[in-house]
Amino acid sequence: MPDDLNPAALRDPHGYSVKWHLYPEDVLPLWVADMDFPIAPEITQALMERLRYGIGYPKGQGDSLLLQAILTEQERKHGLKGLEPENLWLTSSVVPGIYATVLGLTSPGEEVLTLTPVYPPFLSAINDYGRIPKHSPMVRTPQGWEIDFEELERLVSPATRLLMLCNPQNPTGRVFRREELERLAEFALRHRLWVMSDELWANLVYEGPHIPIASLNGEIAARTVTLSGPCKTYNTAGLGGGVAISHNKALLERMKQATKGVMGHPNVMSMAMWRAGIESGQVWLQQTLERLRGNRDFLGDFLRTRLPQVGYVPPQGTYLALLDFTAFPFAKDVYQVMLKQAKVALNDGPPFGPGYQGYLRLNFATPREIVQEALERIAKVAESID
Ligand SMILES: Cc1ncc(COP(=O)(O)O)c(C=O)c1O
Structure with missing residues (x-):
């Protein structure tokens, strides 16, 4: 730059x-x-330093120091506790994680609920693989964009399998309050939905705090996959990098099985920059x-x-x-x-x-x-x- x-x-x-x-x-x-x-500058320096050691294949699970840094950040900054490295799956970036969630946790013909307006790949991930989109429009009030819970209840059916949440939300900029997330979690549990929560923007919050939905209680944590990554926080989209996080390892396993052979391996430069960002940025x-x-x-x-x-x-x-x-x-x-x-x-x-x-x-x-x-x-x- x-x-x-x-x-x-x-x-x-x-x-x-x-x-x-x-x-x-x-x-x-x-x-x-x-x-x-x-x-x-700390990221630039870490990338230069990383190059001194060549750019050969990484370990399959990814850099263990990065995994630890992500866990510490999630716990200390966002209150997402009780996780171990095995609860993380590094992905090449966040969008593949969105697709892997849809592929792993739903079947063709099943319904997926999402709050609109929303980041377009949410909608394409549902449509591209024959899942049925159920859009629940948020309502703009003078106080801000609000979730229409009555509409969610109207839309959900026995064929609905997954709720896709974006928090902080692209494009409205909403950072959902605890009581909204609790209501969403109660809704998801009552209808036995899986939850995907894309929290890529969690570090760019003016009026927070950012609260991961999986941090609310053990029950919702067991039904949730949280997605994160470095690119919005550190402005490094061209390098990729992402992570799928779940207290329920079986969900990550389903996502891996559904995308076997197509997800590639973590990018070594991205891992180096992400760790430098968390530790020194x-x-x-x-x-x-x-x-x-x-x-x-x-x-x-x-x-x-x-x-x-x-x-x-x-x-x-x-x-x-x-x-x-x-x-x-x-x-x-x-x-x-x-x-x-x-x-x-x-x-x-x-x-x-x-x-x-x-x-x-x-x-x-x-x-x-x-x-x-x-x-x-x-x-x-x-x-x-x-
Ligand atoms: C909510 C959300 N998820 C995912 C992405 C893209 O992530 P990546 O470039 O890591 O695939 C964006 C990009 O703007 C985004 O806003």
Whole structure:
């Protein structure tokens, strides 16, 4: 990452970054979930050091020091206790873990419940292998996006096998409260559902704490697979790396059996960076979080004063903001309007679930000047068409 964080420097000359190279040069890219900030120097150093020892095959289970670091972080920071290295399965990244959960814990024709809007691979993992999606839309209230428990009860059936949860939630930024998670856990237990909880964003929380659903009690822990990984916390998506965690080793075994031969082995550079991040990257992480919080607050102020017609609730975690443009006459084409006229690339709403046309997801993990310039461009176009 260059030191001077301006668009010309961020658009690397090699075409490495999909964020900066998918669109023409005059477009500001605030879409895919990469941060435009430098990675922790401790991570760079650990990667260089790791290279000195060659990059041969790793141990099948992965680096035992990394496994221990993940366990310690889960226990001390997030309160997920009672785990041993055998309760962890390192995956090449988190999305394969999502697919492995669907493949291992459900059969074709069975139903999978998920709260929408949600990170699109949740929906493709259900659809790609012939499972039946059951979408439960969250409701945007002035206090924030809320789970519609009545709708969940209406949707669940004897054919429902799995509840897929994203917490902290992409794209709403919700960090679910203890009482919400307890209600979800009670629901899952009563209907004998397995639970997949993607907690990849757990370290990027402004209003927390982040609570793993598996930490609530032993009963729900025995029915849950928690997914995590390094890439959102440390801005290292290109290296991959992920972990599936369960107190119930049989669930991990089912996932392994269902994906036999296709999951590859843990990436040695990713393991080295992840351990360095957990062990030495916490100061960097705090500084980065403060920077993100500042951008989040700036975005909220801007929308309130300049674009009050945009529906928005500030995220409690993540660096993503879901913007509702449905009040505008151009709502149905908002993605193209912002791309072509404002020259700002955001993520379009429909991939996040049915009913999100007219919504855009904005990634504010970029220097303040870029956030401001993008918002000025968006406001100018919105005001001119309104
Ligand atoms: C909730 C969630 N899960 C998984 C991923 C992707 O993880 P990976 O790149 O490790 O496959 C993302 C990326 O933004 C995400 O937001």
